Amino acid sequence: MIEYVMMVAAIVIAFLSLVPKDLLKAVIIGTGIQGIALAFVYQRLLAPDVALTQAIIASTVMPVLFALVVYKTERYEK
Amino acid sequence: MMQVMSFLTAAALLIIGLWAVVYKDNLIKKVMGLTFITDAVNLTLITMGYNEGGIVPIRLPGTELVVFSEKAAFALPQALVLTNIVIGVATISLILGLCIKIHNEKKTLSSRRIWTDER
Numbered sequence: 001m002i003e004y005v006m007m008v009a010a011i012v013i014a015f016l017s018l019v020p021k022d023l024l025k026a027v028i029i030g031t032g033i034q035g036i037a038l039a040f041v042y043q044r045l046l047a048p049d050v051a052l053t054q055a056i057i058a059s060t061v062m063p064v065l066f067a068l069v070v071y072k073t074e075r076y077e078k
Numbered sequence: 079m080m081q082v083m084s085f086l087t088a089a090a091l092l093i094i095g096l097w098a099v100v101y102k103d104n105l106i107k108k109v110m111g112l113t114f115i116t117d118a119v120n121l122t123l124i125t126m127g128y129n130e131g132g133i134v135p136i137r138l139p140g141t142e143l144v145v146f147s148e149k150a151a152f153a154l155p156q157a158l159v160l161t162n163i164v165i166g167v168a169t170i171s172l173i174l175g176l177c178i179k180i181h182n183e184k185k186t187l188s189s190r191r192i193w194t195d196e197r
Contacts, residue, residue: 003080007087014094014114023106030110038117045084046134046151047124050159054120057163062113062170069106069174073181077104078188 003044010037021077027066032059084125091118105177105187109170116166120159127152 017030035058042051091114098111128151135153137146177187184192 004083007083010117011087011090011094014091017110018094018098018102018107023104026107027110031113034114035117038121041084041087041121042124044080045124045128046132047127047156047159048134048136050120050124050156050163053160053163057167061167065167065171065174066106066110069177072178073106073187077107078186 003041006037006040006044010034010041013037023070023075023077024067027070028063031062031066035059035062081125081128081130084121084128088118088121088125091115091121103188103190105180105189108189109173109177112173113166113170116162116170120162123155123159123162127155 013029013034017026017034020026020029035054039051039055039058042048042054095111095114095118098114099108102108102111129149132149132151133146135150135156137143137150180192181187186192
């Protein structure tokens with residue numbers, strides 16, 4: 001049952017992350033939380049190794065990279 | 079059932095990613111659309127190897143080889159996707175570095191204003 005919830009959550013969060021003007025908020029929602037939801041789906045699709053890699057990459061590496069770029073450039077979309 | 083829903087999820091992520099790449103103005107949101115397209119491709123490949131009512135492709139001691147070979151999920155797409163996730167992070171970091179160079183040069187991240195002087 002949790003896999004269907006996480007599939008819907010991945011789609012909805014991917015759409016909602018493109019809305020806000022604050023780029024830091026958009027980046028953390030869109031790469032962090034969406035990737036964690038997909039990691040749950042991978043676990044239920046019988047691929048635990050892919051789920052582990054996706055959880056690590058999506059929860060730490062990608063938000064830090066994007067947040068570093070937002071820090072180096074500009075925070076609010078004009 | 080689960081396979082169909084998973085393919086539909088991948089299709090929706092692909093559509094959202096393409097929409098973001100084409101119609102969003104900010105460069106960082108375009109890059110986020112690229113990550114959504116990457117996730118859609120990965121999810122499609124993993125779903126192709128899924129086996130309804132099967133087991134994970136790790137042979138635990140005590141499992142018969144015949145039972146394992148007919149119930150386990152297909153392991154080749156999982157190895158390919160594991161490589162693709164890591165390569166995706168490297169590619170995205172290169173694109174983000176180019177975004178920083180564009181901002182240093184043009185003082186903007188909006189794709190409309192890169193080639194014009196309006197602020």
